[in-house]
Amino acid sequence: MENWIARFMVERKLGKGGFGQVFVGRRVNGGNERGTGSAAMEVALKFEHRNNKGCNDGPPYEWQVYNALGGSHGVPKVHYKGKQGDYDVMV
Numbered sequence: 001m002e003n004w005i006a007r008f009m010v011e012r013k014l015g016k017g018g019f020g021q022v023f024v025g026r027r028v029n030g031g032n033e034r035g036t037g038s039a040a041m042e043v044a045l046k047f048e049h050r051n052n053k054g055c056n057d058g059p060p061y062e063w064q065v066y067n068a069l070g071g072s073h074g075v076p077k078v079h080y081k082g083k084q085g086d087y088d089v090m091v
């Protein structure tokens with residue numbers, strides 16, 4: 001799959017939780033104001049370091065949960081999940 005993460009510049013930090021940190025990602029080029037997913041101008045990027053306490057070798061369990069629930073009312077839709085260096089990243 002194409003590297004989605006490279007489409008976005010990491011901007012300000014939105015917050016942090018027990019496992020990762022969330023930043024605003026701004027589209028580097030292309031996209032449009034009403035676009036969603038890969039065409040969105042602004043997304044949330046969640047980075048989890050692979051050596052975080054509580055992280056084992058596999059992909060974060062949260063990924064499975066978003067596969068099942070993502071897009072339901074009140075649950076963010078995950079557009080991309082992948083590895084970037086030492087981080088597991090969700091867009």
Ligand SMILES: Nc1ncnc2c1ncn2[C@@H]1O[C@H](COP(=O)(O)OP(=O)(O)OP(=O)(O)O)[C@@H](O)[C@H]1O
Nearest residue numbers: 014015016017018019020021022023043044046076
């Ligand atoms: N899609 C998003 N849009 C805007 N802000 C977000 C988004 N996702 C997360 N945040 C912000 O980043 C913070 C950290 O999110 P994260 O998912 O890591 O942790 P959490 O659910 O708050 O805590 P925990 O890791 O303990 O479950 C959130 O509390 C929220 O303030």
